[in-house]
Amino acid sequence: MAQIPWLDPSSILFPSPALALNDPNGLLAIGGDLSPDRILSAYRQGIFPWFNPGDPxxxxxxxxRTVIFPEHLHISKSLRKVIRSGTYRVSFDHCFTDVMRACAAPRAYASGTWISEEMIASYTELHKRGHAHSVEVWKTQGENEELVGGLYGMALGKIFFGESMFSRADNASKVALAFLVDQxxxxxxxxxxxxVANDHLFSLGAVEIPREEFQQLLVDFARVAPNYPLHWSNLKPEDDH
Structure with missing residues (x-):
């Protein structure tokens, strides 16, 4: 493996993304910390943390880079039927940390998680600052509502950086994404x-674009003034799909 630079713990600067390795694809730097300011600096340059807890x-x-252009999101007829059925209720920013913890929970197809306690603490602080957001999907269970799906990510300018999603009921994470994209x-x-790519994302309309194109989109749209509230908890998603 080529030599990978270690980050200066006293600085939130990163190497140019153009210096990232081809193998493993995209590895750019090691070390630093997960402070909110460092994470913000990373996202603004198209860089994100991903590692096993306990490792550097x-x-x-x-x-x-795998992306979805909002106008190209694919919602199947069966998913539209689920949304219109009223099976689920959707909210924004009502329990951000709970969504992160649900995303960190063990899954049948994965032996571990990259969402450490330190990461949860940092993104929760970014949520308090109005940068990180969650979408929650609820289902009535008896006399109570249960959180059965959702997602979280970062909003900078006019770009949303999706981090993770979870589903404890059929199509719940897809419902979360559909309502998010509408908003x-x-x-x-x-x-x-x-x-990064996976078949699930491709089924929803994701495409891959070169890093250079992605970096230009960051320049064009990640630093523009937002025309939306810092906190989304007062949004009332409408079933208009």
Whole structure:
């Protein structure tokens, strides 16, 4: 493996994403910390942390980059039927940390999680500052409502950086994404960053673009003044799909 720079703990600067490795794809730097300011600096440059808890922090900027253009989100007929059925209720920013913890929970297809306690603490602080947001999907169970799905990520300018999603009921995470994208369209968001590819994302309309194109989209849209509130908890998602 080529020599990867260690980050200066006293600085939140990163190497240029153009210096990221081809193998493993996108590895750019090691170390530093997960302070909110460092994470913000990373996202503004198209860099994100991804590592196993207990290991040094690894910072990535892969190419190609997996993204969803909001207008190209694919919602199947069956998913539209689920949304219109009223099976689920959707909210924004009502229990951000709970959504992160649900995303960190063990899954049948994964032996571990990259969402450490330190990461939860840092993103929760970013949520308090109005940068990180969650979408929650609720289902009535007897006399109570249960959190059965959701997602979280970061909003900078007109780009939403998706981090993780979870589902404890059929299609719950897809419902969360559908409602999120509808709201992002209202605010004229240009892009949803999905970081790395998987078949689930492709089924929803994700595509891969070169790092250079992604970096230009960051320049064009990540630093524009937001036309949306810092906190989304007062939003009332409408079933208009």
């Amino acid at each position: 922090i690894l910072w990535w900027s892969p190419s190609p 992002l369209k209202v605010w004229d968001f240009k892009l949803i960053d999905c970081q």
